[in-house]
Structure formats: C-alpha cells, structure tokens
C-alpha cells in the first residue's frame with residue numbers, strides 16, 4: 001500500500017496522528033483485532049488500566065526505566081524454587097483476589113487461600129502418622145482430623161499435600177538442600193481420618209533479599225506472615241482446596257503480608273505433656289496437637 005492510498009483509508013487516517021489524548025483509543029482500537037474473544041477482552045482491559053495507571057501517576061522517564069529494571073530483575077531471580085513474581089502478586093493482594101474469585105465455595109466448606117511461593121511439586125509420599133519433619137529443628141506437632149464432604153460423610157483416600165517452615169522459620173528453598181524438606185503427601189484413611197507428624201511452624205518474614213523485599217522495605221507495610229501450615233487437599237469428584245491453617249494467638253494474624261488469614265482457618269495449637277501421641281508414638285518431650293476437619297465441596 002502506498003502512502004497516498006493509506007491516507008484515504010478511514011482507519012489509517014484516524015490513527016495517522018497520535019496525540020497524548022487519543023493514544024489510548026488508538027491502541028485499544030488496534031488491539032481489538034484479536035480472533036480469540038477472551039484474549040481480546042483481556043488485552044482491552046489491560047491496555048485501559050495500564051494507560052489509566054500511567055495517566056494517573058505521570059511517570060518521569062527515569063521512573064519508567066526504574067520500573068522496567070525492577071520487573072526485569074524480579075523475573076531474573078525467579079526459578080523453579082524461588083518465585084518472586086508470585087511473591088509480588090501475593091503482597092499486593094492480587095493472589096488472594098484471584099483465589100477468591102475462583103473459589104466461591106458454599107458456607108461450611110473449608111475456604112481456600114493462596115498457594116504462595118514455597119510449594120514444591122512432587123513431595124515424598126508419607127504413610128499415615130509419619131513424620132514430614134525428619135531432621136528438622138522444631139517442637140514436635142501432630143495434625144489430625146478428618147476429610148469430609150458437606151454432608152459429613154468421610155472422604156477416604158483424599159490426598160493431603162503439606163508444606164511449611166521448619167521450627168526456625170525456613171522453607172526448603174531457603175535451606176540449600178537437595179533433599180525434600182518440611183513437605184509431604186499424606187492420604188486420608190477410609191474413615192476420612194488423617195494424622196501427620198511435623199514440627200510447630202513459626203511466623204516468618206517473606207523473603208526480603210529480592211526485589212519485593214527492596215520494595216516493601218521502602219514502606220511501613222508488614223513483611224511478616226503469621227505461623228501456618230500449608231495444605232492442598234484433593235479427592236476425585238471434589239473441588240481442590242489449597243489453604244493454610246494458622247496458629248491462634250499469633251501476633252501477625254491481623255497483618256499477614258499476603259492477606260491469607262480467614263477466620264475459619266485459625267486453629268488452636270494445644271500443648272501436650274510427654275506421653276502417647278496421636279500416631280501411637282511415645283513422646284519423651286512436650287509436643288503440640290492440632291485438630292482440623294477439611295470439608296470438601298463436590299465438583300460441579
């Protein structure tokens with residue numbers, strides 16, 4: 001097409017001269033040319049909001065480059081075990097918003113929370129009552145309960161994938177170990193019951209040595225997470241529940257850095273004296289017990 005004919009085209013003429021005022025409309029118009037309707041919707045909203053954001057803050061060129069540099073470094077330090085992009089999504093509440101939109105469960109079902117950046121796939125399978133904290137520092141803790149449906153019926157052979165900090169507040173990716181650390185996959189028994197031996201998790205700071213920490217440290221926003229154990233519970237025919245159990249009384253319950261705390265997920269960690277533990281072991285030191293029943297909602 002020559003310059004002369006392109007000027008006669010109404011579309012070309014409309015986009016021939018770009019101004020600060022018409023730029024957003026021109027970009028939106030061009031990005032409507034997408035066959036996939038969902039991608040078209042997403043890109044339209046993205047452009048509208050990105051342009052709205054930029055028009056609101058009016059960044060200097062230096063600020064724009066600073067943002068690009070921050071995003072670049074955030075991607076560069078992410079890998080299969082460290083996920084700084086998810087952490088950014090977490091601390092801005094986006095992860096919890098996406099989670100809420102996708103898990104509008106009925107009242108009574110165990111609510112979900114974010115997965116967070118520390119889940120590692122393919123945890124070791126551990127038999128009922130087994131210890132997922134072998135060799136890890138911390139106070140012994142037993143988590144027991146049942147997996148049930150909304151009518152109270154037991155859900156047997158549900159898969160419970162657990163991960164948490166050790167007693168010093170560190171996850172596997174922060175331990176520099178090639179062996180699985182503080183994680184395991186358990187299964188409920190036919191009566192829906194499960195029993196896990198672990199250690200008491202403690203409150204911890206989100207990683208502050210990366211780009212998210214760099215950002216948070218320039219604010220007064222809390223970088224702490226209250227003590228919790230992560231669970232992903234799934235069984236055929238039911239909605240998967242990825243969630244946490246939080247320790248009641250923790251000082252950070254009201255200021256969780258990733259907005260994950262829901263009332264139904266706060267549980268008592270009850271101190272027990274030495275003696276027979278829920279898995280039949282005889283404990284020679286004090287330990288803790290947590291009891292929680294996971295209630296699964298049927299898949300649609």
Ligand SMILES: [Fe+2]
Pocket residue numbers: 116118164165225228230
């Ligand atoms: Fe966590």
